Amino acid sequence: MTSNSPEFGAHLAALKALAAQVAAPNAADVDAKSRFPRETIDALQKAKLLSAPVPKEFGGPGYGMRELAALCSTLAQACGSSGMVLAMHYIQVACIARHAQSSEFFRGYLRELVEHQYVLASMTSENGTFGETRTSICAVERKDGRFKLDKDATTGSYCQHADGILVTCRRASDAPSSDQVLVLVRKGEYQLTQTTSWDTLGMRGTCSPGFKLESTGAEEQIIPGSFADSSAQTMVPYSHILWASLWWGIAADAVARAAEFVRGGARKNPGVVPPTANRLAEVSTQLQAMRHNWLALAAEFDSFLLAPTGLQDLLSIGWALKMNNLKINASDSAPQIVHKALQITGILGYKNDSKFSLGRHYRDTLSASLMISNDRIASKSASMLLVFKDN
Amino acid sequence: MTAIDPMTQKIRRILKDHGRLSKDADSLGAESDLYEAGMTSHASVNVMLALEGEFNIEFPDHMLKRSVFDSIASIGAAVGELQGG
Structure with missing residues (x-):
């Protein structure tokens, strides 16, 4: 896949069009009201742009870093918050596409993501780790093929608007703080309690207050490896x-x-x-x-x-x-x-x-x-x- | 490599002093994953520095990666290679 492929050309043209017609006209309102750029994300879903990093074998176009960077930079010219949401979403999709392919569940999830154009958010920050994403306090607890995971996150960008959240945590309750795994929690299986506000200077449309997360799910939603x-x-x-x-x-x-x-x-x-x-x-x-x-x-x-x-x-x-x-x-x-x-x-x-x-x-x-x-x-x-x- | 090997003993002492492991370095197997035992990337830099000082070697940049420092055995192999042994 190169940046010159006709498929990418069509995707980039679609993105340019929605940036001009949807993201740019709403950017000032998103900023003023500190609201999620819903209409821009809807347009990205319609254009099937949320599955850009998904490999071809799962139905996506399998774009590499150059293509994804071109898409994010183009959208950000119209609305910075929208560009940031798209980038953060791509980061999460890439984590699954690149590290969870050994799991049958995640292979299926990638196909589902292509079909439904899920929005993925992340929760890497935590009260008490002082901004160090490579340590966690919370731990995933496994029992009978299920897990339970609670986290007190200092920021949770667009978590309230996502279909799933990738959460960092310790591998088990007796694991050291640096022995972490990523867990996908899915809409309907978690509760978010907002703990802080998001009235900021900028990037207001990313809607990133603190949240307390309470979640459960199937054990297979824990991304394999470390x-x-x-x-x-x-x-x-x-x-x-x-x-x-x-x-x-x-x-x-x-x-x-x-x-x-x-x-x-x-x-x-x-x-x-x-x-x-x-x-x-x-x-x-x-x-x-x-x-x-x-x-x-x-x-x-x-x-x-x-x-x-x-x-x-x-x-x-x-x-x-x-x-x-x-x-x-x-x-x-x-x-x-x-x-x-x-x-x-x-x-x-x-x-x-x-x-x-x-x-x-x-x-x-x-x-x-x-x-x-x-x-x-x-x-x-x-x-x-x-x-x-x-x- | 066995526990009485002097190089391994030195590596274990360096890990004890600088690895910030959550377990006793002496209790780890030669192949145990040091990162899973709590070594952070920041701590691994201090381990690298201490190894360079102890064995009077310099790790070339291509060796400065996780897989070279993820167990006592792999550290021993890298140090041995640089000492020409």
Whole structure:
């Protein structure tokens, strides 16, 4: 599968159409009301775009990282929250598609997901683990082919709007905090009690308050293997590459608005390059660098899958450092780019009701350095650089 | 590899000091999964550093991956390879 295939071309065209006709016109309302972008998700379901990462043998198109990043970045240009919901959903689908194929239940679930276009959310945070997703306090308890799982999550993005949630937890009540598994809990088999609010600066449509989860299910809904592997081989790379792509999408729309503003000025006075054009030239270099960073790493990720040692390579310190560097670079760059775009549009970008408005873009991108704190990631990189030689 | 092998003893001591395992390193089998025994990726970096110091070796980047450090036996094999033994 390459980005040039006719099948992908048709999917991307469908996404562009729904981004323009559904996501963009609703973006301000989603932001203002801090509401789930329901109509955009409905449109994604109709276009069968929620099964994009599902392999062909289960009825999906089996898109790789480059295709998924193209889809997320395109949607984010219309609505950042929608782009983030789509990215988070793809991350969960990829965890199942890449780590649960040995299970008959999950092979069936993937086919069902294609048919019903399920929305999948995740619950990785927990009160008491202080943002460290690779440790859990809660544990899955198994008995007679069933499980019981309760979790006190600090954030649960769009959990109230999902058909299923992937939950991290300890493998058993006597397992150490780092010995985790992923469990799929299904709508109808869990109860959510909202514990905190979601009245934030940005990414308001992701609807991510804290929840207490109480769930049960069949034991086969526990993803085989260890979350240590699915985290390093899938959740981390999919998160960092897809997030970077959608943060770029938000920044790209900000620059597009600034560019339109500059062109408008230029048309009023042909022959004179407006002073804002120089600022546009400057910000376009940063936008391009940001784009090529995630594009290159998406391509590298896809190429790993063709190599026999690919899955092992994803567990290397060298790759972990690349992912950390991408996350830090992209999350720092996105608000900087929007800030520079705002210097171009001036007061028209500062207004919330102008076509050059950049408030939502600015506020949305400010979340980037906080969702998995850059400080935490940088300290992990600092530790890994003590043994990594880059040779 | 047996428990009286001096290299294995040193590896067990390093795991005890730096692996932050939830079990006693002496009670682990040579093939036991250290990550399942509670070693985090952060702790594994300290184990790598201590091994490099103890055995006067440098792990090349291609060895800096989970499968090389997931058991006492695999660590022993990697250290042995770098010592040319």
